[in-house]
Amino acid sequence: MKKVGIVMGSDSDLPIIQKGVDMLRALDIPFEVHVYSAHRTPVEARDFALNARENGFGALICAAGMAAHLAGAIAANTTLPVIGIPCKGGMMDGLDALLATVQMPTGIPVATVAINGAANAALLAAQIIAVEDAELARKLDDKRKADAAAVLAKDAGILERL
Ligand code: RP5
Numbered sequence: 001m002k003k004v005g006i007v008m009g010s011d012s013d014l015p016i017i018q019k020g021v022d023m024l025r026a027l028d029i030p031f032e033v034h035v036y037s038a039h040r041t042p043v044e045a046r047d048f049a050l051n052a053r054e055n056g057f058g059a060l061i062c063a064a065g066m067a068a069h070l071a072g073a074i075a076a077n078t079t080l081p082v083i084g085i086p087c088k089g090g091m092m093d094g095l096d097a098l099l100a101t102v103q104m105p106t107g108i109p110v111a112t113v114a115i116n117g118a119a120n121a122a123l124l125a126a127q128i129i130a131v132e133d134a135e136l137a138r139k140l141d142d143k144r145k146a147d148a149a150a151v152l153a154k155d156a157g158i159l160e161r162l
Contacts, residue, residue, distance in 0.1 A: 001133055002058025004031040004125045007048065007074060009064035009087075011035050016087050017063050020118035027126050027139055032057075038064070038073035045070065049077035059083065059125040062110075063118065066090040068097035071110045081128050083121045084110040 004024055008017055017033070024031045036045040052060060060078065062071035063085040071084030086097035094115035102112040113120045123140075130137040 001030060001136070002129050003056050004029055004122070004129065005048070005052055005057045005060045006031060006033045007036050007045070007060065007062045007070060008033070009035075009037045009039075009062075009068070009070045012089075013063045013065065013087050016085065016116050017061075017118050020061060020063075020085070020122035023119050023122035024126070027122075027136065027143075029122075029126055029129060029136070036070070038069040039067070042073070045073055046077050049074040052078050052080055059128040061085060061118075061121045061125055063087055063121075064101070065094065065097045066100075068100040071101050071112070072104055072108065075104070075108050075110050081125075082110050083124050084112040085118055085121050086112065086115045088116050 006017055006020060008014065021031070021033065034048060036048055038045055057080060059081045060074055061083045062074050064070035065087030066089065068086055071082055075082040084101035086094055086101045088094035090096055098112070098115050101110060104110045111124060113124065126136060126140060130140055
């Protein structure tokens with residue numbers, strides 16, 4: 001199976017990506033986690049992106065806050081699908097990172113999830129990998145069913161909680 005790469009701009013982003021790591025582990029998807037900054041380590045970030053396909057990655061997740069250029073900088077150097085997680089924090093509490101991540105120029109797409117949306121980023125990466133992996137697609141179907149059953153169980157019990 002192809003790996004998912006998670007890159008964060010700083011180790012201070014670690015608590016945010018934890019839910020994504022947990023999701024990939026729950027789905028038995030191989031992954032790597034790296035700290036590369038678009039600004040502080042631009043050469044390492046570029047080299048990671050340039051080599052990602054031949055290194056066995058199928059999708060990349062990039063988490064960064066504030067002037068969040070990491071996902072775009074990675075996407076500029078690979079045609080693998082790149083998913084951006086804008087991280088909460090800074091003066092604008094993540095809105096700055098959301099806009100920096102989502103407003104990509106035509107030709108270099110970044111699939112941007114919600115601020116701190118690491119679980120959805122991992123699920124989207126899983127769905128990308130699952131295009132060519134029937135077993136993983138089945139796990140994702142099972143998860144959808146389990147999630148729906150959990151909501152319906154709450155529906156059945158909601159009156160007792162009022
Ligand atoms: C961004 O700046 C990082 O992704 C992080 O969200 C934010 C702050 O980084 P540190 O100053 O904590 O290293 O580049």
